[in-house]
Amino acid sequence: MLHIKEYFTEGLIQMAILLSLCGVRVDVGLEAFMPPSWCELILGPTSALTHTQILNLRNRYSLHPKTVDLDQFFTARRLLGWVRSLDRIQVPQAELETWLVQQEAGPLSGRFPDQNSLMDRTPGQVERVQSEPTMEQGEVLDGLEDGEQRTDVDRSDESSDMLPENQPLGLDLELQWQDLMDILEPENTDVEMMTCSNRSPDSRRPATAPGDGSEAPPPCSSTRPGTEPLTGTFWQQDLFGTANQLEQEPVLLPLTPSDELDEDGSVINTGFTLGNSRLDSWTIPSNYTDLLDENPTKDTDEGMNGGDNLAAFSMNLLTRDISPFSSDSPSYDLKTPSVSQATRGNDLDQDFGQTTSSSFVLAEEDADGFPSHISDLLKDLNILEDIQLLAGELEEGFSPELEARSEEEEQLHCDGVHQGADRRGNWMEDQEQRSRLGDVQAEAEAEVETDSDSGLSLDFIHSPSSSSSIVSEGSADDSSSSCASAVGNVFSDKVDSSDEDDSAGSHLEVEVTIKQEEVEEDMGAVGGHGAPRFPANHEDSKLFPGFSWLEHIGHDHTYNNPPLSSLSSPAPGTMSPIQTESSVRAGRARPCRCSSSSLAPETKTWSRDKERARALRIPFSYQLIVNLPVEEFNHLLSSGQLSQQQLTLIRDIRRRGKNKIAAQNCRKRKLDVLLALEEDLKALRLQRSELLQEKRNSLRRLQDMKSRFGRLHQEIFSQLADDNGRPLDATEYTLRFGPDDTVTVASVRASQSSKKHRGVKKRRS
DNA sequence: CTCCTATGTCATGAC
DNA sequence: GAGTCATGACATAGG
Numbered sequence: 001m002l003h004i005k006e007y008f009t010e011g012l013i014q015m016a017i018l019l020s021l022c023g024v025r026v027d028v029g030l031e032a033f034m035p036p037s038w039c040e041l042i043l044g045p046t047s048a049l050t051h052t053q054i055l056n057l058r059n060r061y062s063l064h065p066k067t068v069d070l071d072q073f074f075t076a077r078r079l080l081g082w083v084r085s086l087d088r089i090q091v092p093q094a095e096l097e098t099w100l101v102q103q104e105a106g107p108l109s110g111r112f113p114d115q116n117s118l119m120d121r122t123p124g125q126v127e128r129v130q131s132e133p134t135m136e137q138g139e140v141l142d143g144l145e146d147g148e149q150r151t152d153v154d155r156s157d158e159s160s161d162m163l164p165e166n167q168p169l170g171l172d173l174e175l176q177w178q179d180l181m182d183i184l185e186p187e188n189t190d191v192e193m194m195t196c197s198n199r200s201p202d203s204r205r206p207a208t209a210p211g212d213g214s215e216a217p218p219p220c221s222s223t224r225p226g227t228e229p230l231t232g233t234f235w236q237q238d239l240f241g242t243a244n245q246l247e248q249e250p251v252l253l254p255l256t257p258s259d260e261l262d263e264d265g266s267v268i269n270t271g272f273t274l275g276n277s278r279l280d281s282w283t284i285p286s287n288y289t290d291l292l293d294e295n296p297t298k299d300t301d302e303g304m305n306g307g308d309n310l311a312a313f314s315m316n317l318l319t320r321d322i323s324p325f326s327s328d329s330p331s332y333d334l335k336t337p338s339v340s341q342a343t344r345g346n347d348l349d350q351d352f353g354q355t356t357s358s359s360f361v362l363a364e365e366d367a368d369g370f371p372s373h374i375s376d377l378l379k380d381l382n383i384l385e386d387i388q389l390l391a392g393e394l395e396e397g398f399s400p401e402l403e404a405r406s407e408e409e410e411q412l413h414c415d416g417v418h419q420g421a422d423r424r425g426n427w428m429e430d431q432e433q434r435s436r437l438g439d440v441q442a443e444a445e446a447e448v449e450t451d452s453d454s455g456l457s458l459d460f461i462h463s464p465s466s467s468s469s470i471v472s473e474g475s476a477d478d479s480s481s482s483c484a485s486a487v488g489n490v491f492s493d494k495v496d497s498s499d500e501d502d503s504a505g506s507h508l509e510v511e512v513t514i515k516q517e518e519v520e521e522d523m524g525a526v527g528g529h530g531a532p533r534f535p536a537n538h539e540d541s542k543l544f545p546g547f548s549w550l551e552h553i554g555h556d557h558t559y560n561n562p563p564l565s566s567l568s569s570p571a572p573g574t575m576s577p578i579q580t581e582s583s584v585r586a587g588r589a590r591p592c593r594c595s596s597s598s599l600a601p602e603t604k605t606w607s608r609d610k611e612r613a614r615a616l617r618i619p620f621s622y623q624l625i626v627n628l629p630v631e632e633f634n635h636l637l638s639s640g641q642l643s644q645q646q647l648t649l650i651r652d653i654r655r656r657g658k659n660k661i662a663a664q665n666c667r668k669r670k671l672d673v674l675l676a677l678e679e680d681l682k683a684l685r686l687q688r689s690e691l692l693q694e695k696r697n698s699l700r701r702l703q704d705m706k707s708r709f710g711r712l713h714q715e716i717f718s719q720l721a722d723d724n725g726r727p728l729d730a731t732e733y734t735l736r737f738g739p740d741d742t743v744t745v746a747s748v749r750a751s752q753s754s755k756k757h758r759g760v761k762k763r764r765s
Numbered sequence: 766c767t768c769c770t771a772t773g774t775c776a777t778g779a780c
Numbered sequence: 781g782a783g784t785c786a787t788g789a790c791a792t793a794g795g
Contacts, residue, residue: 630783655784660773662785667772670787774791780784 613653616646625650626657720745 613622620636628636633654637647717730728745736746 656774658784659775659786663773663787665785666787768795770793770795772792772794774789776789777787779786 612649616643616649618642618646618650620650622653622657625654626661 618625619640624636625633637650640646642650713735714730716735717728717733720728720733722728732748733745734748734751736744736751738744
């Protein structure tokens with residue numbers, strides 16, 4: 001295996017060096033195998049965090065995806081911007097690594113828990129996953145069998161405990177006592193039943209024990225302890241373990257680039273040149289992660305041996321490593337506008353596109369693993385173009401709208417995380433449908449048009465009084481290039497072209513550009529016309545993929561908070577350009593979704609307020625008014641030079657909006673409580689019926705015992721006689737059982753008097 | 766027309 | 781005291 005790694009690594013290093021010589025920055029994630037000087041040579045001094053580092057960090061800190069701090073979400077955007085411009089800005093390593101670790105933990109375990117587990121398993125992992133559950137089942141079965149055996153042992157013990165009581169009986173009473181024991185037998189059975197029922201939880205314990213016992217997966221399962229299937233934990237652990245192993249075995253190889261690789265390098269450059277027009281399509285790693293992972297899955301099914309095995313393994317590793325970035329990529333472009341981007345314009349896009357695409361190509365190399373395969377693959381430009389086309393299609397299907405839709409579907413279909421596979425399926429279906437339709441932009445425009453009805457700010461933007469809300473054209477134009485290019489990075493060229501068309505067609509959409517991302521204090525750049533098409537809520541949902549899942553962790557019943565989507569997306573026209581950072585933060589801090597059913601009445605009711613607001617020429621959007629933090633809101637009101645009527649109406653709108661959300665939450669909570677109570681009621685009724693049945697059985701057995709004991713009592717006393725030979729009266733005498741298993745006949749009066757004496761003594765004492 | 770459901774809105778209390 | 785949230789009560793629209 002080691003020599004394969006060496007071979008594999010050598011080819012990658014050579015390729016990376018060649019690419020770096022050609023001016024293409026690459027990140028092959030092989031720093032573990034290279035001396036630091038090589039890293040500097042190939043990747044440059046400001047190279048990004050590599051996937052091995054990420055894996056290391058994740059293993060080292062064992063961060064849990066649930067330990068999400070909202071502040072980190074806020075900083076995450078800025079950090080992500082740094083990540084996106086890694087070749088431009090020096091990122092504090094520790095901070096970035098911490099964020100990346102958390103960022104990776106989220107999407108992996110939180111949002112699509114099954115997705116990665118389905119996609120990224122290496123064959124060995126799959127085998128392990130397939131075998132280990134059986135082991136666990138075996139353990140469970142063993143545990144159950146143990147429990148049963150123990151129960152049997154207990155039963156035998158109980159019966160053996162009972163036997164000595166029978167032995168000392170007198171021979172004359174042997175038959176009678178045997179009958180008595182027969183009478184008492186049901187009681188023993190009850191005892192057994194009770195012991196069984198009491199022991200049943202214990203017998204179940206072995207079934208759960210593997211989850212936390214010694215055979216349980218090691219505490220590496222920091223991803224999602226308790227909720228994640230063990231299999232997922234196993235494969236993750238294995239994957240990271242493999243990565244660590246790779247890291248712990250640095251292989252230093254001589255730098256001997258071959259002619260073959262030279263050719264490959266030229267081919268790659270040619271591929272870049274040819275695919276430059278679609279460079280943005282390479283920036284959808286999540287999609288091509290899905291794409292690439294199909295092969296490993298197939299390979300896994302076919303049984304991996306030899307070189308294919310290695311190929312699938314490395315491909316899994318690489319695609320998995322890329323996935324944290326990939327999942328963020330659609331949102332990335334929106335926050336990409338940084339200072340450097342604002343100044344450099346399209347340069348950065350191409351740089352980034354090249355970098356990403358080179359990474360992608362290298363991932364393909366890794367997948368093949370051997371230089372000969374690399375050359376064969378890379379020489380075939382058709383394959384490259386196919387990959388580009390496919391990535392482009394996937395990219396088109398990966399629009400924020402689909403993201404939002406999938407979010408909605410996610411909320412509709414599930415509250416938990418078990419829907420990962422289905423979600424992935426829906427996602428892929430959506431993407432396929434989108435690629436069949438082929439024009440997501442048209443749909444986005446349709447949606448914009450649909451929602452633009454409810455626009456408030458759009459109207460006021462046109463109004464002369466809303467001068468403060470109008471973005472200066474100069475800034476918009478200045479930012480348009482960078483933002484549009486940034487958007488173009490991730491969203492296909494169609495987006496760009498359509499945006500350009502739109503910008504050429506009308507300036508209105510430029511004016512109503514949502515400037516949520518532009519005001520990012522650290523990024524400093526402003527967006528262009530691309531922004532309205534890809535609102536920030538999608539970015540948020542994309543940036544924090546696990547967030548929708550995480551928001552349910554604390555049983556936060558904020559079901560219908562003012563939707564981020566509505567905060568910006570549904571009606572770009574309604575969105576006032578006046579967007580402060582805290583407003584964005586507020587919307588981000590309270591992730592929310594509005595069900596589609598609630599949107600229509602909302603727009604209707606909003607139309608009422610809209611009319612009033614239009615009459616009073618209020619220059620703010622509804623979402624802005626409602627979702628802005630109070631400080632920002634007050635600041636907005638104070639700086640707006642608004643009349644008293646306007647202030648009152650704005651406050652009313654805010655109050656109504658907040659109360660509307662509160663009412664929705666309240667109703668949802670009430671419904672949940674009602675459903676929970678119904679479940680409890682059902683369970684209690686079942687328990688009651690069981691207890692009643694048990695009581696009836698017990699009473700029946702007690703009556704039977706009483707009758708049999710009475711008959712036995714009569715029979716015994718019929719055979720007993722006093723000193724005079726007269727039969728004893730069963731009402732005057734009773735049987736007394738001594739501690740030494742002796743049985744004596746005592747008078748009832750004497751026993752009553754002794755009891756009285758004992759009672760008197762007790763009272764006196 | 767009535768009933769039911771969903772939703773928005775208001776009033777009120779708690780924090 | 782203001783702001784926010786939760787919730788009951790009422791109004792309204794639509795099926």
